[in-house]
Amino acid sequence: MHEKTESTMTDSTPARLGFIGTGTIAAAIVEGLALSGEEPILLSPRNADIAARLSDRFSHVGVANDNQAVLDQSDLVILAVRPQIADSVLEDLKFRPDHRILSLIATVSLARLREWTAPAATVVRGVPLPPVARGEGPTPIFPPDKEARALFDRLGTAIELADESAFDIFTAASATMASYFAFAHSITAWMQRHGTDAAQAHRFVAQMLKGLSETAAIAPDAGFAALADEHQTRGGINEQVFRTVTRDGVIDNLDHALDDVLRRLRPE
Ligand SMILES: NC(=O)c1ccc[n+]([C@@H]2O[C@H](COP(=O)([O-])OP(=O)(O)OC[C@H]3O[C@@H](n4cnc5c(N)ncnc54)[C@H](OP(=O)(O)O)[C@@H]3O)[C@@H](O)[C@H]2O)c1
Known part of the structure; x- marks a missing residue:
């Protein structure tokens, strides 16, 4: 530098x-x-x-x-x-x-x-x-x-x-950054409520998400849906959380949020 x-x-x-x-x-x-x-x-x-x-x-x-x-x-x-x-x-x-x-x-x-x-x-x-x-x-x-x-x-x-429509789609997708960190925060906050030290919780979640991001980056042909599938054992605890958040609309509701952003980006 x-x-x-x-x-x-x-x-x-x-x-x-x-x-x-x-x-x-x-x-x-x-x-x-x-x-x-x-x-x-x-x-x-x-x-x-x-x-x-x-x-x-x-x-x-x-x-x-x-x-x-x-x-x-x-x-x-x-x-x-x-x-x-x-x-x-x-x-x-x-x-x-x-x-x-x-x-x-x-x-x-x-x-x-x-x-x-x-x-x-x-x-x-x-x-x-x-x-x-x-x-x-x-x-x-x-x-x-x-x-x-x-x-x-x-x-x-x-x-x-x-074309600008494609650019708008990428712009809308970039509006998920704060939600990504809020997602991470909700995990660490839950850990802390159950007595985990704040620094340890942060280190664990940050490293876990970093590792998972790298998994996606080094295997660009594996879609995120396939990775979601790979990262849940049948009958296991990842499958359990995934089912619950899917049932509660947490994942699907992102679509609505992104559609709203796109409307804001294309007002005319
Ligand atoms: N943050 C991101 O991740 C990101 C990513 C991509 C694009 N953008 C875009 O980049 C733009 C800036 O975002 P930001 O997050 O950097 O916002 P920001 O931190 O609020 O920066 C905007 C800056 O503009 C200054 N400003 C206010 N009035 C001005 C004037 N009359 N002349 C010159 N500067 C003036 C502000 O100064 P004061 O603090 O003194 O008011 C402020 O420092 C936005 O249009 C946003 O959509 C942001």
Whole structure:
């Protein structure tokens, strides 16, 4: 990692990256990129604490005075503000035709982004996930784009999608992250209620889920349904829990939740 004390520079001239919105996902990207390079990065001043922390830590990261200054000194502009304020933030900004725009704003379509960022010629959408901070994120992008693909391949794996409907499906699927952790929490909370030490419960559940994720990753041809089948002994305790949560609709109800997210992503 290229921390503040190091001064190695690559020979080629890298694109200058600018972030509009310096929050959770922007910080994860800045940290992840620093694992493999140190192209100049300019952050918008909000959030002030996160921007200061990143610029203190990395010598190639600076903080602009305002959002327009980010645009004026960047080639690739990454939009990482919340959807609710995106319109009002972007309408005040002056984009250039040669700007490349990478929007992470989950609920704003490509057509709308093109209107908001005109006359910028290139606009791409991406849904990076927090593990990009460790270079371990799968990132759907739309439309396919060489520069965005290279960037997200450095942060894990870019998944290029040829149409926006497919991109929306991946975006909706990524909305299961919090539920995944809530699922893990309900197991550890139950263990603690039965007297297990909190740290031991956390270690056990985290390692179990990590191991199971690796099982799925190294056997991509085995579908998750087949893995669910493989991981329950007939008449055993896994089968018992699986039956109960299935009977109670816990699994099927995810479909409804994801359908609702998809409707939100496609309001028109
Ligand atoms: N988190 C994820 O896992 C994830 C994944 C993929 C995509 N996204 C998308 O990325 C976007 C950001 O998500 P996030 O989780 O990083 O949210 P976040 O932590 O709330 O970050 C958004 C940042 O925007 C800043 N901001 C507010 N007003 C601003 C303005 N006028 N100009 C510039 N910046 C301003 C906020 O600063 P203050 O704190 O000072 O208000 C905040 O730090 C969202 O559109 C989300 O859909 C997030």
